[in-house]
Amino acid sequence: MKKVSNVFYITVAIIALTVVFGVVAPETYERITSNIQSFVSTSFGWYYLLLFAAFLILSLIIAISPYGKIRLGKDTDRPDFSTATWVAMLFSAGMGIGLVFYGASEPLSHYAINPATKEPGTGAALKEGLTYSYLHWGAPIWAMYGITALSLAFFQFRKDEPGLISSTLKPIFGDKMNGPWGVVVDVLAVFATAFGVATSLGFGAVQINAGLNHLFGLEIGFMSQFLIITVVTVLFIFSAWSGLSKGIKYLSNTNMVLAVLLLIIVIVVGPTLMILNLFTETFGLYIVNLLEMSFRTAPLVEDNRSFVDGWTIFYWAWWISWAPFVGMFIARISRGRTVREFLLGVIVIPTVFVSIWFAAFGSTAAFVHDSGKDLSNFPTELVLFNMFDQLPLSMVLSVIAILLIASFFITSADSATFVLGMQSTKGSLTPPNEVKLIWGVAQSAIAILLLYVGGLQAIQNTIIIAALPFSFVMILMTIGILKALREERWRIERNAQGK
Numbered sequence: 001m002k003k004v005s006n007v008f009y010i011t012v013a014i015i016a017l018t019v020v021f022g023v024v025a026p027e028t029y030e031r032i033t034s035n036i037q038s039f040v041s042t043s044f045g046w047y048y049l050l051l052f053a054a055f056l057i058l059s060l061i062i063a064i065s066p067y068g069k070i071r072l073g074k075d076t077d078r079p080d081f082s083t084a085t086w087v088a089m090l091f092s093a094g095m096g097i098g099l100v101f102y103g104a105s106e107p108l109s110h111y112a113i114n115p116a117t118k119e120p121g122t123g124a125a126l127k128e129g130l131t132y133s134y135l136h137w138g139a140p141i142w143a144m145y146g147i148t149a150l151s152l153a154f155f156q157f158r159k160d161e162p163g164l165i166s167s168t169l170k171p172i173f174g175d176k177m178n179g180p181w182g183v184v185v186d187v188l189a190v191f192a193t194a195f196g197v198a199t200s201l202g203f204g205a206v207q208i209n210a211g212l213n214h215l216f217g218l219e220i221g222f223m224s225q226f227l228i229i230t231v232v233t234v235l236f237i238f239s240a241w242s243g244l245s246k247g248i249k250y251l252s253n254t255n256m257v258l259a260v261l262l263l264i265i266v267i268v269v270g271p272t273l274m275i276l277n278l279f280t281e282t283f284g285l286y287i288v289n290l291l292e293m294s295f296r297t298a299p300l301v302e303d304n305r306s307f308v309d310g311w312t313i314f315y316w317a318w319w320i321s322w323a324p325f326v327g328m329f330i331a332r333i334s335r336g337r338t339v340r341e342f343l344l345g346v347i348v349i350p351t352v353f354v355s356i357w358f359a360a361f362g363s364t365a366a367f368v369h370d371s372g373k374d375l376s377n378f379p380t381e382l383v384l385f386n387m388f389d390q391l392p393l394s395m396v397l398s399v400i401a402i403l404l405i406a407s408f409f410i411t412s413a414d415s416a417t418f419v420l421g422m423q424s425t426k427g428s429l430t431p432p433n434e435v436k437l438i439w440g441v442a443q444s445a446i447a448i449l450l451l452y453v454g455g456l457q458a459i460q461n462t463i464i465i466a467a468l469p470f471s472f473v474m475i476l477m478t479i480g481i482l483k484a485l486r487e488e489r490w491r492i493e494r495n496a497q498g499k
Contacts, residue, residue, distance in 0.1 A: 003432060006183055008424035011190040015442065018195075018462065019449055026453040033461035040317065040468055041309045046297050048316040051471060053294045056143040058478065059343050062150075067485045068340030070492070072150070072331075073157040079336040085249055087349055088256040089333050092248070092415065096255060096408030097204045099137070099357055100401060104375075105383040107133045107362025112369055112376045116296075116307045126366050130282040133358040135293050136315045138286070138351040144319060146346040148327030148474060150339065151481040157335045158488070162427025165189045165324060165473065171480040171487075185473055189324035190423045192466050194439070196321045197416040198446035199459050203381075204409040205229050205447065210381040211402040215395070225451050232406065233444040236413040241433050248418070251411040258404040262397065263360055269392045270364035279359035286355065318460075320467035323474060328419045332429070339485075364391070413443060 022029045062068065071077060079086065091099075110116065110129025118125035151168040161167040166182035173181070205225040212218040239251060267275055286293075296312070298305040334342055365383065368390045369375045375383050388397040420439040421431025450459050 003425040003428055004435060005186075005424055005426045007186045007190060008435070010183065011187050011194070011424065012442070014187070014191060015194055015446070019446055022458055023449055023453050026458065030458035030461070033458050033465065037461040037464050040465060041313045044468060045308060045313040048313050048320075048471070049295055049297060051475070052140040052144060052316050053291070055147050055478075056140045056294070056347075059143040059146050059150075059347060062482075062485070063340050063343040063347075067489060068338060068343075070154075070339050070485065070488055071158070072153040072337055072339065072342060073335045077157070077336040079334070081249065081333055083345070084256075085253060086333060086337075087345070088252040089248065089415075090330060090346065090350060091259070091353070092252040092255045092408060092411040096412055097200050097207075097405060099259070099354065100384065100405050100408065101203055101207055101380065102133075102137075103357055103361035103384065104365040104387050105380045106136070107358055108365040108369060108375055108383060110311075111362070111366050114304075114307060114310075116304060116311075126363075127278070127282050127285065130278060130359055130362050131286045131289065132293065132311065133362060134283065134286045134351075134355045135290070136311060137354040137358065139290065139347055140294060141315075141319045142347045142350050143343075144323060144474070145326050145330060146343050147478055147481070148323045149330035149334065149346065150342060151477045152327055152331035153334050153342070154339075154481060154484060154488075156331060156427070159484070163328065163332065163422050163429065164427040165328075165423075165477070167427065168477045168480050169473075171483045172476055186423055188466065188470055188473065189328075190420060192321045192323075192463060192470055193325040193416060193420055193423070194443060195446065195459055195466070196318075196325060196463050197412060198443045198450065199463060200412060201229065201232075201409065201443060201447040202451050202459075204405055204412075205232075205451065207381040207384075208402055208405050208409070210379070211385055211398060211405070214382065214385040215398050215402075222452055226448055229444050229448055229451075232409050232413070233440060236410040236417070237437060237440045239410060239414045241436070248411060248414050251407060251414065255404065255407050255411055258400060258407060259357075262400045262404060263357060265393060265397060265400070266360050266364055266391075269397075270360065271367040274367060275360050275363045278363045279356060282359065283355050314464065317464040317467040320471050320474065321463040323470065324423075325416055325419050328422060329415045332418075332422070361387075413440065416443060 081089065107129045110132055111126045112120055114120075115125040116128055116132055118128050152163060152165070155161040155167050155170070156163045161170065164182070164186055166177045166185045169185065170177050176182070177185070205228045208228050209218065209220055209224045212224070213220045218224055239248065296308060298308045330346065337345070361384075365375055365387050368387050371390065373386065373390050375386055378386050384401060385398055388394045388401070391397065417436040417440040418431065421436045422428060425431045425435055
């Protein structure tokens with residue numbers, strides 16, 4: 001493996017030490033990480049909120065500015081993938097499993113268990129719960145992904161730099177990024193990616209297990225989840241071996257077909273008019289109140305600070321930990337698009353889709369809950385399937401949901417092995433299959449070990465802690481891309497005047 005960089009060996013060593021600590025002393029590990037995570041959420045919540053609001057405002061300004069005409073690649077380059085396939089790949093890498101996992105349970109929690117500001121169980125709480133679900137999965141997150149991916153794609157395809165996070169900081173630090181400091185930045189990115197994806201694989205295995213238990217009585221427990229991860233690992237490694245343009249492309253398109261099919265059936269067999277009316281009103285409320293919700297810190301005693309800490313700030317840190325992975329993957333599939341097309345596509349299309357998704361599943365969950373089936377007592381992974389039980393075509397819905405989770409599971413892991421391979425082979429656009437194989441097995445092994453010791457929560461805490469230093473890297477990336485875009489704009493204008 002001649003292409004492998006020091007980033008590979010350093011990160012593998014750090015990951016191994018972390019996992020060993022989590023396996024040998026799970027309670028100590030969870031206690032330590034939980035205390036640090038709680039400190040970060042309480043002390044830096046205001047910072048995360050300001051950061052995401054800034055990403056959203058800045059990305060929209062860049063999109064509509066003259067910089068929007070600059071192409072991510074050479075002026076003659078055109079997109080490698082159709083717009084439909086590109087959008088499908090965005091979702092598959094960005095938040096696939098999470099949409100199925102939280103689609104019904106999050107709005108239900110905001111409505112019936114712990115609303116942001118309203119009384120539980122009221123119509124006002126339901127409307128507010130949907131708007132906060134749109135916030136947590138919508139525009140600010142995709143703007144953050146967009147800025148990260150824009151920076152990577154610009155330097156990789158327009159400036160022929162390696163596809164590394166460290167390369168995006170060269171406008172600020174120059175060739176220093178080719179040395180130890182660059183290695184530190186890239187190790188942090190790979191660490192966050194490996195653990196972030198491993199945690200999602202754990203969640204995916206838990207929900208597939210819950211669905212199979214609900215439908216067929218498969219026992220819920222470690223052995224079932226071990227078998228699920230093993231089968232899925234074989235499938236995603238096979239997909240990763242086949243390359244980006246084949247495996248991930250076909251899987252992503254499959255994901256979108258299944259997701260749209262599931263969404264349409266829920267809208268048709270669920271409380272259709274209620275879904276359509278609530279979406280229309282709450283999406284309007286979301287647009288009107290986006291800035292207010294984005295800046296809400298609940299600073300006074302009578303405010304519901306636990307909601308902000310437990311949901312909004314948790315999500316902001318969680319999404320930052322995913323930024324290296326999702327940003328690199330979105331950059332890789334976006335060569336040839338203009339900055340304007342890229343940013344507006346990355347922000348607007350996913351925001352609208354996830355809002356429709358949460359409106360459909362959240363409204364249906366509230367409807368079922370109010371009809372006498374108390375869904376608030378079920379674990380998160382079982383809310384969806386117990387909601388389906390109360391609808392026509394329940395078996396069909398559950399089977400499609402399990403297939404969708406499995407498909408998203410495979411695609412996320414497949415995408416991650418590609419990105420991890422890139423990052424640990426000096427930014428190679430075609431990392432060796434051996435490296436992808438090692439990362440694929442490593443991700444699955446981490447997920448299995450964590451499920452075995454019940455350590456998913458501890459690793460979730462670890463990722464959120466790692467997100468804080470990486471957020472500073474993202475600020476530097478943003479400064480770097482703004483500087484580079486300005487210089488590129490001047491260069492284009494000078495060339496035009498010269499002609």
